[in-house]
Amino acid sequence: MKRIIICADGxxxxxxxxxxxxxxxxxxxxxxxxxxxPPEAGDVSQVVIYHEGVGTGGPLDxxxxxxxxxxxxxxxxxxxxxxxxxxxxxxxxFLFGFSRGAFTxxxxxxxxxxxxxxxxxxxYWLPEVYGCYQNGAKPGSAAWQQAFxxxxxxxxxxxxxxxxxxxxxxxxxxxxxLGQLLNRNKYQYHDISLNDHIVSAAQALAIEERRKPFAPxxxxxxxxxxxxxxxxxxPGVHSDVGGGYTPDGLANEALHWIVECAxxxxxxxxxxxxxxxxxxxxxxxxxxxxxxxxxxxxILRPIGKADSASEGLHQATEDRQHxxxxxxxxxxxxDYKAAGGQRVYGTPNVARGQPCPAFEKTP
Numbered sequence: 001m002k003r004i005i006i007c008a009d010g011x012x013x014x015x016x017x018x019x020x021x022x023x024x025x026x027x028x029x030x031x032x033x034x035x036x037x038p039p040e041a042g043d044v045s046q047v048v049i050y051h052e053g054v055g056t057g058g059p060l061d062x063x064x065x066x067x068x069x070x071x072x073x074x075x076x077x078x079x080x081x082x083x084x085x086x087x088x089x090x091x092x093x094f095l096f097g098f099s100r101g102a103f104t105x106x107x108x109x110x111x112x113x114x115x116x117x118x119x120x121x122x123x124y125w126l127p128e129v130y131g132c133y134q135n136g137a138k139p140g141s142a143a144w145q146q147a148f149x150x151x152x153x154x155x156x157x158x159x160x161x162x163x164x165x166x167x168x169x170x171x172x173x174x175x176x177x178l179g180q181l182l183n184r185n186k187y188q189y190h191d192i193s194l195n196d197h198i199v200s201a202a203q204a205l206a207i208e209e210r211r212k213p214f215a216p217x218x219x220x221x222x223x224x225x226x227x228x229x230x231x232x233x234x235p236g237v238h239s240d241v242g243g244g245y246t247p248d249g250l251a252n253e254a255l256h257w258i259v260e261c262a263x264x265x266x267x268x269x270x271x272x273x274x275x276x277x278x279x280x281x282x283x284x285x286x287x288x289x290x291x292x293x294x295x296x297x298x299i300l301r302p303i304g305k306a307d308s309a310s311e312g313l314h315q316a317t318e319d320r321q322h323x324x325x326x327x328x329x330x331x332x333x334x335d336y337k338a339a340g341g342q343r344v345y346g347t348p349n350v351a352r353g354q355p356c357p358a359f360e361k362t363p
Contacts, residue, residue: 001090002045003161003267006079006108007034009053010099010166010242028243029166029255030098032277033269036259041268049082051075053101072170075104076111077130083112083158084120092161094267096258098242102203103170103190103217109160109198110191116155125150136189160198162265164258166242167206168192168217192217200228202261204254206241207233207317207330210298211288214238218306232257232314232345233303233336235281235328237288249280249356253316257347271349279347280356281316282323303336312343315352323355 009030027035034050083093097105114133118126125148132147170190194201205216221229234241234257236250243251256279259269289298304311313333320328346352 001092002047002086002088003041003092003094004083004086005034005037005046005048005094005267006082006096006105007031007048007050008075008079008095008097008101008104009051010097010101010239010244026244026246026248028098028239029251029258030096030101030243032243032255032274033096033259036270036273038268038270044268046268047086049079049086051079051101051104053099072100072104072107073130073134076107077126079104079108080111080117080130081123081126084117084123084126087117087156087158089156091158092266093158094161094262094265095163096165096262097168098166099168099238100170102165102168102242103192105163105165106168106192106217107190109163109195110193112158112160113195113197114191116157118151118155119153122151122153134189157197161200162262162267163198163201164203164262165201166204166254166258167209167214167238168203169214169238170217194219194222194225194227194229196225198227200261200265202230202232202258204241204258204314205231205233205301205311206236206238207301207303207332208235208240208285209237209288209301211238211293212296212299213293214288215299216301219310220307221310229307229310230261230345231307231311233311233317233333234314235317235320235330236285239288240286245284245286247280247283249278249283250285250316252277253279253281253314253347253350255279256350257314257345260347260349278356279316279350281319282326282355300332303332304339304341308341312341312345315344315346318344319352 007030009028034048037046037048039046095105095109111133115129128147132143137143203219219229219231234254239245240250241254255277263269320326
């Protein structure tokens with residue numbers, strides 16, 4: 001048995017990106033985690049597959065991939081093939097993603113649930129099979145049978161031991177002003193819900209993100225699903241939770257929480273590598289509302305409305321509120337508490353109660 005770990009980065013994000021002001025690298029949480037996973041854990045191999053976010057190519061790709069979301073389908077197929085080429089019976093999958101990378105791995109899980117994992121010999125037919133899924137064909141239909149007519153092997157249904165995501169966006173259109181206006185219905189066929197092949201899932205969500213195109217895709221627990229679901233709300237905007245800003249103390253809060261959830265499901269992680277990424281509840285909270293997004297209006301993300309049984313605040317939110325000098329009082333947090341919301345998620349390996357230094361050091 002081995003673990004296959006998929007790490008899908010967010011829109012315009014790649015592992016080598018540099019902050020233009022500080023000239024320092026500013027990795028997202030997906031990149032940090034991918035680098036922290038050792039290739040061996042006892043007698044179990046751990047195979048890491050990292051995928052850059054859409055819109056990370058040239059200037060044209062930055063527009064078509066970033067603003068319109070082109071490339072998501074290609075990324076899903078690429079990651080599916082990565083699993084297909086490496087999978088052996090009994091292997092476990094761990095899926096991680098940020099932003100539209102989170103949308104990508106959730107779509108990947110839905111695609112695996114719909115068609116299973118083809119055998120390597122049948123990779124030739126993947127475009128037809130994916131096109132069938134993309135067009136909404138049902139198993140047993142004429143279109144389904146036509147798509148599978150050349151498939152010789154048997155589909156397998158791997159166990160997704162854990163899926164961990166930072167602030168999923170994409171279900172309502174590409175997270176960009178142009179994409180939201182012109183490409184609203186592009187991804188409606190994607191199934192990003194939980195399914196019976198997923199054992200455990202966790203999502204870190206951004207309290208302060210107000211851009212309409214970045215409306216979050218909060219999981220709802222399906223009837224009869226027996227897995228574990230945790231969804232924690234953290235201080236900050238989209239990239240304060242998924243990473244990509246400097247300083248990144250808020251992102252590290254969400255990083256360590258997802259990592260602990262994954263470790264509880266068996267993933268081995270190099271804690272010493274992650275230690276310099278200090279979780280910091282009182283770190284800089286950024287403003288993501290540029291002029292073009294203000295033209296589209298703002299939203300207040302509701303907390304605890306989509307799935308009250310799994311949603312809660314992270315302890316970092318509570319700690320930030322308790323630090324009076326920050327005057328931290330988001331309306332959606334107040335609304336959640338006024339409605340009786342009490343759930344607070346913690347991160348066992350992160351010491352609480354003391355504010356971090358004013359300037360965190362980022363490796």
